[in-house]
Amino acid sequence: MFSQSTLYFGTMDGHHKISISGVVFYVENECKNLLLNHLKFMHRNNTLQSENQFESGEERVAEILLEELKGGKDVVTCKELEAVINRTRNSR
Numbered sequence: 001m002f003s004q005s006t007l008y009f010g011t012m013d014g015h016h017k018i019s020i021s022g023v024v025f026y027v028e029n030e031c032k033n034l035l036l037n038h039l040k041f042m043h044r045n046n047t048l049q050s051e052n053q054f055e056s057g058e059e060r061v062a063e064i065l066l067e068e069l070k071g072g073k074d075v076v077t078c079k080e081l082e083a084v085i086n087r088t089r090n091s092r
Contacts, residue, residue, distance in 0.1 A: 015075055021062040025069075027076045034081050042088065060088055 015026045018035065027035055042057045064087055068080040 020065070021059045023062045023066065025062075025065055025076050026074060027081075028078065031076060031078045031081050034078065034085075035076070038081070038085050038088075057088065064088065 014029045016029065016032045018025050018027050018032070020039070039058065039061065042061070061084055064084045065076060065080060068083055069076065073080075
């Protein structure tokens, strides 16, 4: 069974709490749909291959987000998401 990102609505003003591969991220309101759409896109493209491939792709997204947030940032912005999308767009 594949793991699915979990969305928790609105505990912080303008931010959403999203768990990706067991790691919790706070995502700006404007970027939430971009992230969820990218995860759905990755899942759709990997469905024909295997569920484990999606899990490793989701783990990669979490890993890249953690790298992007180094330096004391707490909230994922569109800038970090664009870096994730560019690095994972063609990964399969």
